[in-house]
Amino acid sequence: MSNVAGKAYGMNVLTPLRWWTALWQKLIFWVVVKTFPYFLKGLLTLSLIHYARWTIINRWSFPRLDKSQPKEKLSYSYMLFESNFNGSWDQYIDSFSFAIPSGLDMFWRWNIKYPKSIPLHDFYNYIRFNQIESGHYYNAYPLAAANDVKTAQKLFTNLGTFQQNIANLNDEEFLQAYQQFLADNQHSLGSMGESPLMSASHELVQEHQHANIMMARAAGKQEA
Amino acid sequence: MNRPLDLYDIQGNICKGYGRFGFPKARYFFLEFHDYAGGRNFLQQLIPLITTAEPWTGRKQPDQSDKPAATTNIAFTYHGLCALGLPRRSLDGFPQEFKMGMKPRAAILGDNGPSSPQHWDPVWQGDTVHAWVSINGQTQETVEQRFADIEALMQSVQGSVSIRPGHKGPDGKMLPYQDASAVFENGKATPKEHFGFVDGIGNPYFEGCGNDPERLPGRGKLNRDGKWEPLATGEFILGHIDEAKEYPLAPEPHLLARNGTFMVYRKLHENVKTFNDYVDNMAKDFDGSRELLMAKFSGRWPDNGAPLVLAPDDKAKAELDQKMAELQKKAAEGDACAIGQLKALEEQWINFTYNDDKHGAKCPIGAHIRRTNTRGSLETEKGAFDRPGALVDRRRLMRRGLPYGGHDELTNDDSEQGIIFMCISASIERQFEFVQQQWVNYSNDFHLGNDRDVLIGANNGKLTDKHIVQVNPKEGKAPFFCTHMPRMVETRGGDYFFIPSITALDMIAQGIIDPT
Amino acid sequence: MANTFGNSYGLTTLCPLINGVHDEQSSYDKITRRRIQRLEEDAGSPFARIPNTYFARLFILNDVFFQQGNDVARDHLKSKYLVFTSNFHGELEPYLTGMWNNAEADIRSLWQYAVAFDKVQNADDFVAYIKKCQLTTTLFFNGSNDVALKEQLKALYVKQAFSEFALAHQGQDATALRTAFNNFMAEIKLDDLNQPSWTPGQTRLQNMY
Numbered sequence: 027m028s029n030v031a032g033k034a035y036g037m038n039v040l041t042p043l044r045w046w047t048a049l050w051q052k053l054i055f056w057v058v059v060k061t062f063p064y065f066l067k068g069l070l071t072l073s074l075i076h077y078a079r080w081t082i083i084n085r086w087s088f089p090r091l092d093k094s095q096p097k098e099k100l101s102y103s104y105m106l107f108e109s110n111f112n113g114s115w116d117q118y119i120d121s122f123s124f125a126i127p128s129g130l131d132m133f134w135r136w137n138i139k140y141p142k143s144i145p146l147h148d149f150y151n152y153i154r155f156n157q158i159e160s161g162h163y164y165n166a167y168p169l170a171a172a173n174d175v176k177t178a179q180k181l182f183t184n185l186g187t188f189q190q191n192i193a194n195l196n197d198e199e200f201l202q203a204y205q206q207f208l209a210d211n212q213h214s215l216g217s218m219g220e221s222p223l224m225s226a227s228h229e230l231v232q233e234h235q236h237a238n239i240m241m242a243r244a245a246g247k248q249e250a
Numbered sequence: 251m252n253r254p255l256d257l258y259d260i261q262g263n264i265c266k267g268y269g270r271f272g273f274p275k276a277r278y279f280f281l282e283f284h285d286y287a288g289g290r291n292f293l294q295q296l297i298p299l300i301t302t303a304e305p306w307t308g309r310k311q312p313d314q315s316d317k318p319a320a321t322t323n324i325a326f327t328y329h330g331l332c333a334l335g336l337p338r339r340s341l342d343g344f345p346q347e348f349k350m351g352m353k354p355r356a357a358i359l360g361d362n363g364p365s366s367p368q369h370w371d372p373v374w375q376g377d378t379v380h381a382w383v384s385i386n387g388q389t390q391e392t393v394e395q396r397f398a399d400i401e402a403l404m405q406s407v408q409g410s411v412s413i414r415p416g417h418k419g420p421d422g423k424m425l426p427y428q429d430a431s432a433v434f435e436n437g438k439a440t441p442k443e444h445f446g447f448v449d450g451i452g453n454p455y456f457e458g459c460g461n462d463p464e465r466l467p468g469r470g471k472l473n474r475d476g477k478w479e480p481l482a483t484g485e486f487i488l489g490h491i492d493e494a495k496e497y498p499l500a501p502e503p504h505l506l507a508r509n510g511t512f513m514v515y516r517k518l519h520e521n522v523k524t525f526n527d528y529v530d531n532m533a534k535d536f537d538g539s540r541e542l543l544m545a546k547f548s549g550r551w552p553d554n555g556a557p558l559v560l561a562p563d564d565k566a567k568a569e570l571d572q573k574m575a576e577l578q579k580k581a582a583e584g585d586a587c588a589i590g591q592l593k594a595l596e597e598q599w600i601n602f603t604y605n606d607d608k609h610g611a612k613c614p615i616g617a618h619i620r621r622t623n624t625r626g627s628l629e630t631e632k633g634a635f636d637r638p639g640a641l642v643d644r645r646r647l648m649r650r651g652l653p654y655g656g657h658d659e660l661t662n663d664d665s666e667q668g669i670i671f672m673c674i675s676a677s678i679e680r681q682f683e684f685v686q687q688q689w690v691n692y693s694n695d696f697h698l699g700n701d702r703d704v705l706i707g708a709n710n711g712k713l714t715d716k717h718i719v720q721v722n723p724k725e726g727k728a729p730f731f732c733t734h735m736p737r738m739v740e741t742r743g744g745d746y747f748f749i750p751s752i753t754a755l756d757m758i759a760q761g762i763i764d765p766t
Numbered sequence: 767m768a769n770t771f772g773n774s775y776g777l778t779t780l781c782p783l784i785n786g787v788h789d790e791q792s793s794y795d796k797i798t799r800r801r802i803q804r805l806e807e808d809a810g811s812p813f814a815r816i817p818n819t820y821f822a823r824l825f826i827l828n829d830v831f832f833q834q835g836n837d838v839a840r841d842h843l844k845s846k847y848l849v850f851t852s853n854f855h856g857e858l859e860p861y862l863t864g865m866w867n868n869a870e871a872d873i874r875s876l877w878q879y880a881v882a883f884d885k886v887q888n889a890d891d892f893v894a895y896i897k898k899c900q901l902t903t904t905l906f907f908n909g910s911n912d913v914a915l916k917e918q919l920k921a922l923y924v925k926q927a928f929s930e931f932a933l934a935h936q937g938q939d940a941t942a943l944r945t946a947f948n949n950f951m952a953e954i955k956l957d958d959l960n961q962p963s964w965t966p967g968q969t970r971l972q973n974m975y
Contacts, residue, residue: 032969034821036821040827040830040831066907069907069909070634070909071629071631071634073697073909075909076820076821077774077776077820077821077906077907077908078907078909079776079903079907080904081901081902081903082904083901088845088847089780089781089782089847089898089899089900091782091880091882091895091899094881095782096785096844096845097844098845100830100841100843101840102839104830106778106901108851110820110821112694117688120644120645121640121641123494124635124636124640124641124643125629126635127636128636133905138832144494144495145494145495145496147494147496147499155833156831156832158825158849159825160823160825161799161803161823161824162802162803162805162811162823162825163807163821164808164811164819164821164967165820166813166820166918166967167919167964167968168967168968168969169922169964169968169969171694172909172910173697174694175910175918175922177699177925178921178924178925179913179918181921181924181925182917182924182956185956189951189956197941200943201940201943201944202726206723206726208729208932209721209722209723209726209727209729210723212718212720212723213615213697213698213720214925215718215925215932216693216697216699216700216718217699218699218700218926218971219714219971220700220969220971222358222691222692223357223687226350226354226357226358229357235807712973713930713975714929714930714973716933728936730936731932733933733936
């Protein structure tokens, strides 16, 4: 079990909301999309999220695949929030709720018992309490934060263009162009590396998992 | 608005950096309590010696009678509070990182390789550091006198309290205490550390701290209109409302926590030779003076601490120096206009932002002071956040401490010199640990990947252990890469401490902390 | 209301699990959870083999679980759900087909006790099944980009490699630099997204210099 995959933290939060306010909430999200990027500017500038989504599950729309499966009878509709962001919730809750408190309130405002993003500990506890741990969390690039992915894409594109542009330059002109290229891309040259440790608890789990793998390997060798 | 603070209930080191108040000498030592009753008895006798945050009104006058010759403060580790018999429920209410202490947090703090806890001074081995006591003095003699007074108190409780020995001192000798001192030049105390930088300029200003309101601009929190406002008291002192409009996490009962706070103590060894060699080596290829390169590491000019945003290159620095010299001369002659101009100019040492330096062409984005106090610079799109300082107001640290070692000796890597780093905040995890981990030893918030701080980062001399000195892209010059950065600073010990209020200290000493 | 953002797709599925106990010993959700928890991580994860997966996760939704109060109704689920969500590049059908083709054994094991999964025999069945379990995303935020995974990984590789190149060749004269640069470009093969590149789920770096 882990909510951590390299530099990404996978969060699942399931919260109830009244079925009719669920419709309001959908409307709000629609407005957010239409007025994009005004509402999402804060999130984009924070630049901590790879991908995130909010899914409203109407109380009548839980999948039912067979008559043998009992029909759900629910009072509430539910909102599933699912985010892939850099750093843990404990580390970055302050950044989120200080940068975009009204945005967060807008996203959760119709949810039952939502306390608002400030004061912060009520909000922290609300999310924490309604969070569901992932059993398996996969990240295709554990060594890259969203910023790394974005700057990599920029650099990759720019390097391709640069390569074409230098074909007919003499060495001195090349040097000049190369230096300008470095200057133009100076914000995309951060070193790559492993994620900082998200918590002391996660450090412990990593140690245990490593030990598990070692034991499994040893057992495998014995069998062979 | 918070109520005015009871400065007589708050320990003095929380509100005052003693160095700035004319106490350039310090001694830190660590206690172990061997039994509850004797330990508490000792504390009761120590309380009258504890320095509070009361204002010293005579500071600016020639008569400084209300300023003591020496100060004394005390703080406890989690193990220390256990050893003094605090009830389990009160102990449980302390934050997790405080209960763990600094050593198990090594992976978070980047205390690896030569900074790993197994290499720390012997005093830190085991879990028997129970309390930190600090003495600051106007002279070494007053420090030693106060130390002798406290030793005498310890003798009176007959073995219930002892001093933990094992601080590596000059010549590798082990000492029962850690002495620290401002670096002296020509007999005068300076605000410099052993690499040669002016240090400790950017301390925060919070509501009720008792400091001169003139010190607010540049030290508080930045408003949208560019003005500064004091940070909420609860960012630095427990039992008061913080920036999140709530009371910080604290143990029960309220009286145990209120007016207390947390402190990080770290002995940071400075590899002076490694540092000097590295600067010399890099300076060969750098387009600018050695001083400018050093400034590009820290964000401030080494000689006088002028920020790079004020004087971004050698030419600007020479002009600034000249202007300063002229104003100082005129001011000395009593020219009121010059005095005002000088003051306004000096204010710019601290009252600045990075708004005109988005690229880092003046002050590199990864420079030490831009990392550790980002001001409004993380709001890269104007108006994106609720406040320009949204990402920094909850991450501020109050720096305390002094340099140690190094005087009059040949300073190389092996000699003992460095900084006793102490910082005070209401949450060690949210403030100190976050800054140390995310901003010193990592750079995602700056969009610089895994780059680390040149000066205090856990670098290992690899090619990619680097610092980018950014340029203005319109000038056609390449950015300069400081590569192969070695470990300039190594951790030699430290722990997390709780600084109780005078009220709480008295209740701990009486053994009447009761969370029932 | 959209599952897509440009070329990136956000898939959210709730797959009901059979109520009951296997061999009178362990409930189906428990067996499924254990299987999920024992999957290898990172490069060893089955998702590392499934083309274009940026992020994916699996967990069991046991019940709804929220703080109560006099003004709050009580809710409970009648089924437990295997929640499978994925962020990937491209269209849903080819993605799920790729999933089946590259991780059929894992899928069969993980979904074994999902309601009506016994009728799933091939990729088409799987696509149809997952679509029945799919929920429509209400708001999708893409804070990254939407290019194919191979391109993302190649770009990351190039970023790493070029940064190192720039550091290692600082201050070289024009001729030497140009030669080194040409060699470097030949080595990293910008146009070849397959290699050299980072591999999906890779957790260690190999430095070039």
